[in-house]
Amino acid sequence: MKILLTGASSYIGQYIILNLLQNNHKILSTSRSDPKIKNKNHKWISHDLSKKPLKLKDFKPDVIIHLAGSAWLNMSSENYVNSNILTTNNLVKTLEGKKFKKVFYLSSRDIYGEVKKSVLNENTIINDPSIYGYTKLIAEKILLNSFPTIILRLPAIIGLGTHGWINSVTNKIKKNKKIILSNSKFNNFMHASELPKIIMKLSKSKINSDIFLVSCSNILKSYNVVKLLKLKLKSKSKIEIKKNKDLNYIISSVKLNRIYKTISVEKVINIYSNELRSKEKYTN
Template sequence: MKVLVTGATGFLGKYIINELTEYGYNVVAFGRNEEIGKNLEKNKKVIFFKGDFTDNEKLSEAIKNVSGIIHAGGLSTVWGKWQDFYNANVKSTENILKLCREYSIKKLVFISSPSIYAGDKNQLNVKEEDAPNENNLNFYIKSKIEAEKKIREYNDIPSVILRPRGLFGIEDTSVIPRLLHLNKTKGIPIFGKGEQYIDVTCVENVALAVRLALENENAIGQVYNITNDEPMMFKDVLELFFRKTGIKGKYVKRNYFLAKFLVSIIEKIYLIAGIDKEPPFTKYTLYLMRYSQTLCIEKAKKELGYKPKMTVVEGVKKYVEHNRRN
């Protein structure tokens, strides 16, 4: 089976390709980074197409002769212009859906985000059906909700939606680097005692879930949360990384209500002034660090046969050992 992977040169995309080719799939890797793309082609089962997935002509060329599509590409950040998020996450998804229809694609797996659950409250064991119809906390969240709506609108396309939580692993450019940078500079803000429960997920496990969603016919039309199934307290996750790396954690206790007031003002200033650069702190980040949020993955375990192949401790160890060697 030949599969197209968008966002192929991104963090998750590369792991998806490794998982698929390991199990005998041929992959058309679609991405913008030509250097990484050429490196992907060292795997004889991979063909690289350089392009932007908002470009229908390029996508159409890449989609020919594939049976399945993994749409893992998109704009993933907490700040920016709505039009940019709309083009990258909503319009591009609709473009892909139209091409799925045109080329009779057998399965589309769409990588969404559990960020859509985010809110000013604790949420434990969140199920897929708990997702709100609207969430305007930031444009990224809004665009992911709109993209999921597009998937449901095109209900003639055999599709599956995955919501993987807190990805980390080798070559992660977001979660771990941000925390390490904060620890090195201002310190990591702690609200309360840092005992909020969170989920993180080894990127290898997300790639596994993608393959299972692709292969399981009963998954069509379904949505699945994906995590490591190991809820941990926020501070415990940090301490695990710091112990393995030999770094001393630098924590700064903050007053949540004061922080929320200041962040609200900062966001308004940035919006009014049209500043594209990400603010030093956002409501979304504040909610992540203040409240518990864990996801229920019973549906994925039962229907996909999903079972994480790497524990959080193993994932951290692998990340640290790689960084020491490089």
């Protein structure tokens, strides 16, 4: 299968490329910086999709995976517009008149904004999203109004290169520092290595256009998530529970699980901790 991937240099993009190459797919990837993945079945083009459309020339993709965009915090509104909206507009222009089988857009749960229910699903009402979430939502609509698109609304994606809560916790665990957290129900993440598997499963299905939330298949208390990671990394960190009045929610992936069974929270932690140990062993 021939695949066009935008946003290749992100850590998620690199996980996707490496997995697809293992399954002998041919990939044309694009990003502003080089993902540095050398393989006869992978060609990378340096291109800023927020500036202009991409010229595909003789490459005729079967599947398009649109990952280009920004999830960085504290960026300006203009940067979010450039990263998430202009890149999507230019992808649409890139694909004008082209024949392809499926388009996948890696969106975000942040499009929902403030979630006021204990369970988030595809039908949850959108409520005042951040500028990041809003630009991701606009990008979804641009694609859906242009051609059939499968939208994956992602939770926190972890792997080597991850950031956010799990990265902060991991750094404290590695330094044996105390961790303070609320013991809420938790399934709101996924390992980056699962994304290409989900995409390939959906690419072989009869579905051409739909929206799916992604999350782990089970639920753990956040205390148990951190405890498991602490155990895997052989840390002496102490865990302190604090009360949290904010409403915490879990993500329902029931719809996706009818097609692809997502992995458990424990499995995600196992994969991630094994990666961390391997990296530490290699660098030492």
